[in-house]
Amino acid sequence: MTKARTVYFTAPRTIEIREETLLPLKENEVLVETVCSAISAGTEMLIYRGEFPRNVDAHDNISSDLSYPLAYGYACAGVVRETGREVDRSWQDQRVFAFHSHCSHYTTTPDSLFPIPDSVSPETACFLPNMETAVNLVQDAAPILGERVLVFGQGIVGLLTTSLLSEFPLESLVTADIFEMRRQASLALGVTASFDPGQSEFHEKVKALSQGGADLTLELCGDPSALNDAIALTRFSGRIVIGSWYGQKKSEVDLGSAFHRSRIKLISSQVSTISPELSGRWDKSRRFDVAWKALERIKPEKWITHRFRVEDANQAYEMLDEKPQEAIQIVFHSERGL
Numbered sequence: 335m336t337k338a339r340t341v342y343f344t345a346p347r348t349i350e351i352r353e354e355t356l357l358p359l360k361e362n363e364v365l366v367e368t369v370c371s372a373i374s375a376g377t378e379m380l381i382y383r384g385e386f387p388r389n390v391d392a393h394d395n396i397s398s399d400l401s402y403p404l405a406y407g408y409a410c411a412g413v414v415r416e417t418g419r420e421v422d423r424s425w426q427d428q429r430v431f432a433f434h435s436h437c438s439h440y441t442t443t444p445d446s447l448f449p450i451p452d453s454v455s456p457e458t459a460c461f462l463p464n465m466e467t468a469v470n471l472v473q474d475a476a477p478i479l480g481e482r483v484l485v486f487g488q489g490i491v492g493l494l495t496t497s498l499l500s501e502f503p504l505e506s507l508v509t510a511d512i513f514e515m516r517r518q519a520s521l522a523l524g525v526t527a528s529f530d531p532g533q534s535e536f537h538e539k540v541k542a543l544s545q546g547g548a549d550l551t552l553e554l555c556g557d558p559s560a561l562n563d564a565i566a567l568t569r570f571s572g573r574i575v576i577g578s579w580y581g582q583k584k585s586e587v588d589l590g591s592a593f594h595r596s597r598i599k600l601i602s603s604q605v606s607t608i609s610p611e612l613s614g615r616w617d618k619s620r621r622f623d624v625a626w627k628a629l630e631r632i633k634p635e636k637w638i639t640h641r642f643r644v645e646d647a648n649q650a651y652e653m654l655d656e657k658p659q660e661a662i663q664i665v666f667h668s669e670r671g672l
Contacts, residue, residue: 336365341436341647341666344403346384347655349648356441363441364425365416370641371436371666372409372460375489375654376556380581381406382651387582407436409463411456414447415439431459436666438644451626457635460665461494465625465634467577467605468494473612473621474603475499475550475575482506484540484548484567486531487555488516490637490663491577493523495554497632500524508543510536510563511555513659519637531563540567553578558585565589571597577604634663641667 335355342350359365380386386400414428421444429450434440450459468491477483483504485496488511499507506526511517517528527543529536541547547569553560556578564574565588608616639661642650650664 336439338437338439339644340405340438341407341644342403342405343381347382347651349382349651350403351645351647356439359416359418359441361418361420362443363418364414364421364444364447365439365441366412366430366432366434366447367415367439367668368410368412368434368437368644368666369429369456369668370411370460371407371434371644372464373407373436373650373654373664373666374409374464375658375661375664376491377579378406378651379654380579382655385581385583405435405437408433409460410434410436410440411450411459429456429459431462433463436644436647438668448622451630453630454626455635457638457665458629458633461490461629461634461663462622462625463605464490465494465629465632466621467491468498469621469625469628470605470608471495471552471554471575471577471603472498473616474601474609475552475573477502477504477550479503480505481549482544482547483508484544484551484564485509486551486553486560486564487511487557487578488513488520488528489554489556490634492516492552492554493519493637493662494628494632494634495552495577496520496523496525497634498628506543508540508548510540515639515659516662519662531560537563537566544569548572551575556580558583558587561585562588565593565596565598568596568598571599573599573601575601575603579604637662638665640664643667 338354340352344350410432414425417425430447432447488509500523509520509525509528510531520528547567549572551564551568552575553564554577558580644666
């Protein structure tokens with residue numbers, strides 16, 4: 335019998351590692367041993383802090399209500415260690431990705447697994463969900479040749495989105511984040527500039543670089559108050575793509591005279607669906623293909639700043655809660671690996 339160690343959120347700022355005996359493998363199932371599992375800092379910190387709305391699915395691949403105790407996570411790379419009698423033997427020892435919670439082992443059916451391409455490492459594969467999100471954001475944003483673009487938030491989703499945007503022939507690409515480490519990572523991508531939105535001259539600097547304001551702004555920082563900055567820094571008839579999930583966080587948004595006359599479009603973007611304008615030609619499979627290829631090009635494992643064992647999950651979440659300026663991407667890593 336295989337024992338699995340699983341990370342559970344049991345109350346605000348309370349983590350438990352539970353050892354559970356997995357049920358015997360069914361004929362149509364496989365046993366997967368986790369190699370690495372990436373923390374989604376934005377969503378998981380809402381759960382860690384108790385700031386999420388109850389009874390709402392946070393991710394389309396997690397089919398459970400959000401309420402404590404909760405095993406969560408959706409960026410798990412591993413290797414198939416055992417196969418049921420009805421499973422094609424080609425799955426044995428296959429490297430796979432799954433939208434699965436943080437744990438050392440799990441059983442599932444092959445149709446829920448994504449084989450990891452030979453050109454992609456397990457650590458790179460852990461970025462697949464966030465890369466799919468970044469692809470979705472760029473598709474919803476639909477940047478135009480020569481546009482001036484502003485991105486709020488340079489966490490992992492922000493950096494991945496900025497990486498994709500940097501491949502477009504834009505006139506300028508400016509980013510903003512409150513943490514120096516993230517701004518430096520953004521500058522390494524070749525952006526025009528990266529600013530601290532808390533600086534007193536932030537608006538003036540952005541407007542100077544964008545000649546009055548951005549044509550396209552993406553809000554990816556998770557702070558609802560950033561919407562006011564986004565509105566103030568987007569020019570007439572511009573677009574603001576809102577990719578953050580705020581949970582229970584609320585903020586007053588200034589929709590006064592400046593916004594009322596601006597014809598700015600506010601666009602909600604979330605990865606569980608495909609824009610109706612694209613869905614006649616695009617499906618999830620095609621979008622995943624694009625995401626895998628983007629992972630090969632961008633190699634986002636360079637943004638992994640910390641690796642923890644599942645048993646040390648408390649330390650990982652405490653760091654993200656208390657010292658977020660010191661981390662970009664944290665992953666849980668198996669000592670055994672591949």
